[in-house]
Amino acid sequence: MTAVMLSTMVLCFALTISVAVSIGLASILGIQASNAHMLISVKEMFNAINKFPLAAIPFFILAGNIMETGGISRRLVDFAKSLVGGVQGGLPMTCVLTCMIFASVSGSSVATTFAIGTILIPALIKHGYPTTWAAALQATSAELGVIIPPSIPMILYGVSAEVSIGELFIAGFGPGFFISGALMLFVWGYCKYKGWGKNDGDGRLSVGKATWKAGWALLMPVIILGGIYGGIFTPTEASAVAVFYALMVGLVIYREIKFPDLYNILRKSVLSSAVIMFIIANAGLFAFLITRAGVPEAIGLWLQDVLKTPAYFLLGVNAALFVIGMFIETGAAIIVLAPILAPVAIHFGIDPVHFGLVMVVNLALGMITPPFGVNLFAACTVARISLDRMIKDLIPFVLVVLACLMVISYVPALSLGLRDLVYAR
Numbered sequence: 233m234t235a236v237m238l239s240t241m242v243l244c245f246a247l248t249i250s251v252a253v254s255i256g257l258a259s260i261l262g263i264q265a266s267n268a269h270m271l272i273s274v275k276e277m278f279n280a281i282n283k284f285p286l287a288a289i290p291f292f293i294l295a296g297n298i299m300e301t302g303g304i305s306r307r308l309v310d311f312a313k314s315l316v317g318g319v320q321g322g323l324p325m326t327c328v329l330t331c332m333i334f335a336s337v338s339g340s341s342v343a344t345t346f347a348i349g350t351i352l353i354p355a356l357i358k359h360g361y362p363t364t365w366a367a368a369l370q371a372t373s374a375e376l377g378v379i380i381p382p383s384i385p386m387i388l389y390g391v392s393a394e395v396s397i398g399e400l401f402i403a404g405f406g407p408g409f410f411i412s413g414a415l416m417l418f419v420w421g422y423c424k425y426k427g428w429g430k431n432d433g434d435g436r437l438s439v440g441k442a443t444w445k446a447g448w449a450l451l452m453p454v455i456i457l458g459g460i461y462g463g464i465f466t467p468t469e470a471s472a473v474a475v476f477y478a479l480m481v482g483l484v485i486y487r488e489i490k491f492p493d494l495y496n497i498l499r500k501s502v503l504s505s506a507v508i509m510f511i512i513a514n515a516g517l518f519a520f521l522i523t524r525a526g527v528p529e530a531i532g533l534w535l536q537d538v539l540k541t542p543a544y545f546l547l548g549v550n551a552a553l554f555v556i557g558m559f560i561e562t563g564a565a566i567i568v569l570a571p572i573l574a575p576v577a578i579h580f581g582i583d584p585v586h587f588g589l590v591m592v593v594n595l596a597l598g599m600i601t602p603p604f605g606v607n608l609f610a611a612c613t614v615a616r617i618s619l620d621r622m623i624k625d626l627i628p629f630v631l632v633v634l635a636c637l638m639v640i641s642y643v644p645a646l647s648l649g650l651r652d653l654v655y656a657r
Contacts, residue, residue: 234525237262237518241603252507255604256514262521273517280516281509283563284468288384289342290505291471295478296334296347297497297504299449302482302489305347307446308333309355314442316416321423322432323359324369325416327352331373332380332412336453341377341599342508345370345610353615361428363615364622371600371611371622372629373415378562378596380408382460382470385595388563389588392570399585401460403651407589410646411636418632448481507613508606515561515604522560523568533572542580546641549573550594554634557598565595582644589647593637600630 237258244254256273263272299305312329316322327348334344349370356366378385381401390397423429443450455477456470465473482489489497539545556565570591577587599607602619608626612619640646 234262234522236265237521252511252514255511255518259514259517259521262518266521266524272520276517276520277513280513280519280561286509286512288468288471289508290501291468291475292343293346293504293508294497294501295471295474296343297501298475298478298482298489299347300350301493301497302478303486304449304452304478304481305330305334305351307442307449309348309351310437311442311446311450314437314439318433318436319420320432321420321429322436323352323356323429324361324419324423326432327356327369328373328376328412328415328419331370331376332408333450333453335374335377335380335408336382336457341374341596341607342610344374344377345607346504346614348374349611349614353611357615359429359432362625363617365625367611367615367617368622368625368629369419370614371605371607371626372633374607374610375596375599375633376408376412378599379404379411379593381405382457383592385562385566385592386588388566389570389591392567393574393584393588395574395584395588399651399655400588402654403585403589403647404592406646406650407593407636407640410640411593411633414632414636415629418628422628448485452477452481504610504613507609511604511606511609512561519560519565519568536576542582543642545576545580546582546590549577550590550637550641553591553594554597554601557595558601559604560598561604562592562595562598565598566591583648585651586644586647590637590641593633593640597630597633597637600626600633 240261241254241258244257249257260270260273263270296305299308309326309330312333313322313326316325316329319325330348330352331344334348335341349367353363353366353370356369357363377383381404383401383404386400386404387397389395390400437445452474456474459465459473460470479489539548553565553569556569560568570588573591574584574587578584599605602608602623608619608622612622615622
């Protein structure tokens, strides 16, 4: 069954059939090959999207569109540009920094891609950056949405592995800032090498003026994170709060949103949400069939039997998760593998919070790697290009994140230092 599904999916991709349809068709043929009832497809597709945390996706996409139309995202971009935009390659660095700030509001990499990408991808293209490179940069930077808290995958890991979600959130800041810094350093050096971005500082505001203009926008992460850490609302509820706050700021304070604009904002949000949910539904069915075939469990047991030291265990787990993340949706992979791998990690003396960050960062790579990288589809939608055109430009960014992953895996203090400080360990 697994061979039938994989070969069908690869063939569909080769024929340039849409990803969601390719996954769905492969899953249907997998059901037929296993002589299972076709009602499984309806049931599992519904189960894939019938999850409370997923309600955050349409809300955060809506919040992102409101922030874009209401001038909040633009002010965040201006603030980030005032900090790093004065150097060659400052505009791509602004993209990374803005996504890092926006991630502390959205908790969703897809929402970050749409909200920030609609502003910065056209700006990057206008400043002479290749369209494919701008889209690859945006997709990679938006990955920070699930690494910097609040993060839905961290919640799923905490529930599955019975680990404190509060500790996971605190521990996520170290890896998130580290990856952000590495990406900014890379794009700065790459732009110097290519000779891009010599005029990126054009139109840059002073730090004081940009901070004053972005004051209400910068208050948004404080309210969202403060509410979550203060126990006032859950991350999913925070998405609704983000919508309300963005609406009030855009309508009442900045007054850049008019009531007639709401129809287009809602329409765009519904269409974007429907596309993402359709992909998640089909990916959920595919993940169910792969899990039913015992593939993830077999990998987990093999790792436990073959890898004998913590260093080899982390290396083997990272290699396996990287491959698994390419084919299975991040949340589904965490729910299936965390209960299997976390006890093995503890057996090797690895802190379960540290291991959770390794899993989340690794599986987040699946969002920017074909064939199921949802960030890639979102970035391609904004840039209006096909996925195959940006693969070449995407590879260096994936390698940078992979290098960061190795550091995060073998330097536990990067994840646990702040956690130990806050929890006095």
